[in-house]
Structure formats: C-alpha cells, structure tokens
Amino acid sequence: MPNGYYYQRKFIIFNTIFLILFLGLLLLLIFNCYFFSTRSLTGKQATALVEKKGVRWLDELPSISQEVAAALAKIDSPLSFDQMQTIRPEIARELAKSKNGLLLNGIKYLSPEAAKELSNCTGFLEINGIDDISIETAIELAKTKTLLALDGITIISPEVAVILASSECSLHLNGLNKLTPEIAAAFSDNKTEIHLGGITNLSLDVAKILSKTKGFIFFGIRINLTHEAKQCLKSNGKIIFPQN
Secondary structure (H helix, E strand, O other), X not given: OHHHHHHHHHHHHHHHHHHHHHHHHHHHHHHHHHHHHXXXXXXXXXXXXXXXXXXXXXXXXXXXXHHHHHHHOOOOOOEEOOOOOOOOHHHHHHHXXXXXXXXXXXXXXXXXXXXXXXXXXXXXXXOOOOOOOOHHHHHHHOOOOOEEEOOOOOOOOHHHHHHHHOOOOEEEOOOOOOOOHHHHHHHOOOOOEEEEOOOOXXXXXXXXXXXOOOOEXXXXXXXXXXXXXXXXXXXXXXXXXXXX
C-alpha cells in the first residue's frame, strides 16, 4: 500500500509538471504567432484589409514593402504607423495615394525625397515624431494641400518658419512653446491657418507682429497673456483663442 501511494503521488506530480510545461509552450506559440503576424504583412493580407472599415492601426509594423503600401493605400480609412521610424521614397509614394490621411508619428527622420512624395497626400498628414527638419525637407512638406501636423517640433528656425508658413495647408505646430519676433513675422504672413496650441505666453512686441497676420492663427488653452498683448491680438479677427 505505501508503495502504491508513493507511485500514485509521483504520477500526479509528473502529470502536473507536464501540464504546466504544455500550457507554457502553448501560450508561447500563441504569443509568437500574434507578435510576428502583427509585425509583418504580406500583399495578400493587406488586400484583405481593404474591405474593413475604421482607422487602420498598423502600429506594430516597423516597415512595409512597396506592394503592401500600394494595397493599404486603397483602404477607405486613415492609416497609422507608429513603429515606422523611417520611410523610403517609393513607400511614401504609394502611401500618399491614400485619400483618408496618414499618421506617421513613429518617423524620426524624413528625407526631402520622401517628403516630396508624402506632400501629394490628399488626406491629412501627421508626422509628429520628428523634432527637427531640414530646409530641403520643409520645402517639400510645404507643398502639402490639406493638413500637415508637425507637433513634435519644439524649436524652429526663422528660415524653416518662412517656408512652412508659405504652405496652403492647415499647419499644426502645437509643439512650439516660444516665438521670436522673426518667427512671428514669418507666421503672420501665412496664407491659410497655423495652430500654435503649445504657446504659453507672448511678449507685447511679438503680439504686435502677429496682429498683422493675413491668415488664421489658433492658440490653445495654455496661452497666458498680459491684458495689453491680448487686446493687441484681438484687434485681428483671424487670431482665435479657445472658448474657455
């Protein structure tokens, strides 16, 4: 009897260990299948997504092929790529065919060649991951016709400010927290609208420059102005403050 009890216990322990190992391997297999399937996409899989509705969150994809980009651009929804840190011109060319907007907020560097292709996008264009752009890249992005968001930029040169302000798009630079007189002069010459939601204060001299703006300038809820600066800006109906 004692021997039978002993072997029975060993059998139960062995089965328990085997079951734990089996479940662990099964979970690992499921994780790997999910992880790798979301980090790569074939042209056939991309084509299958065309029929689905809603924003396509493709944020696990670090890169895609030109074939996949061409298929995804046919989707009747915005496309989001938060893990794509760089983009080749040929991929940008295909994605720019999307009519519903691109969220490329994972991009850390944008070449002038890729920017030239992306500027053809007829939907909105968000590239909020870059914190600086060259003059050459700015020239290409300024050709955007719809909405261009570069909210990752916190500091901008007067030269780049002049180029971006010349664009006909709705320009979003909500990462900027300071305006010099030179940059204010560039923004006051904008043709459409500039969103400056990150600005917290302005000197009276800068306010006087902005009050001459030709296009719309939108400030955010963080703006805190002196009475004189605010009255100066309010003299121009194209300067918009949040309703709060």
